[in-house]
Amino acid sequence: MTAITAAGAYAPRFRISAEAFEEAWGQFQAAGVSEKAVPAADEDALTMGYEAASRALEAADLDGEDVSWLGFGTATPPLENEDLTARLGAMLALPNGATRQLFTGSTRAGTRALWAGMDAIEADGGLALVVAADAPRGKPDDAIDHAAGAGAAAFVLERDGPARIVDRAEYATPYPGTRFRNAGDRETEGLGITQYDRRAFTETIGGAVAGLEIDPAPEAAAVQAPDGKLPYRAAGTAGVGTDEIRACATVHDLGNLGAASVPVSLARAIAAGHDSILGVSHGSGAGADAIVVESAGDVPANTALKDGDALTYAEYLRQRGVVTSGPPSGGGAYVSVPSWRRSLPQRYRLEAGRCPDCGAFAFPPEGICDDCGAREGYEPIDLPGEGTIEAVTTISQGGAPPEFAEQQAKSGDYAAAIVALDVDAGDETVSVPVMGTDAAPAAFSVGDRVETTTRRIYTQEGVTRYGFKIRPS
16 A cells, blocks of 8 residues: 655746736636636746755655656646656666656646656555646636646555555546647637536545545545636546535635645645545546545644745736747857756755865866866766755846846846855855846845756757755745
8 A cells, every 4th residue: 555655836936816817808717716816937847846846845855866657747848759767767766776766747637647657666665756736828818827836746555554545547548639738839718618627626535536436524525626617517426525625725825736736735634633634636628537635643844835925917928928029049158058068966966176285165066176276077966956055147128148038038037146154064055157036136145045946047949957046944
């Protein structure tokens, strides 16, 4: 039997309210949603998945090297034809030989990843890390986009632990045209046939729950939430009441989280200490997964989801890149993909170097030692990701290098700083240049303590470069 031994969840800091949509459009079409989370210009499903996974591993007091199996589920991958688990695993410092599986193409992708993780643990043991992240979007004037939020969740799975997954079932039957995204499109759409959509949702969810061997009587029910009303309409077929759904619902304050909808609600229920939880996901097409979780003790969890900076509707469109002009033509500091790849240990894991002769630290660990002039190779050491700002400035509109201009057009001014990153040895530090994120430039001052995270840096030749940035601790 598989157990959840730790959980993490993440939502972007930006929020837009139903009132902001009403001011822009004269109406708000996402029933039951009061506000939703909005990814920043440097965020996507991969970076949000990294945030949630880091929180789950931290809650479990584990490192990436402890993970033997990684599953990542998203319906909105930043790349349609690349195995994102390679990058995600490197960001989390997983062993190169760890098994990795990517799940996409459906809002069931998160529970599909959880399902596969359970199979892996039951077959081979070890430790699995399941990650689900999504940021759906629709056309600006339709109900799909009005409800579309963003978030991620992650779970550590082992054979034994406090929250056991005691039953699971699935159900599928064809309902084409409920919601879909054609190849090459960024926006989800649907035929908008209300009764047809509702029947597809309730039949598959009811079918999955009916397939369970256990008759669940949950304290909390994590039900797929395309909007704030549909999960409650499925309460009867799922065999639960509205109170159980509301106990862990995220749609009202984060919006429709797509493939992360059920995982984030499940993480919230686990963190709240509910002893019995039903999770039911739905994917258009249509199909559903149902799982039953029974807890016999506290599960370590890091699921802080309430921080939020309010956006106007114009700012919302800007963060999404709807009202920006795109990248400038020509210019920019060209860094080839092979060159960028060689720096991934520094950009993903903050790998510094220690001089074997004098013990001085260098970042990046290349060239001769600045302290003693030794030409021998450095001994690698991973920095903990915290430090102090030594110098900082604001890069305003028009001041960014061309390769950063497109992102700046979306996000606005940003902080650029020199940070003395801590080293796990006495008072030693290593100074590095770095961009700020998750706060306005004014939030960064000399002497402030900061922490690192992984975000989009820029895109060149169609390939997005990811790397570390700083944010206030």
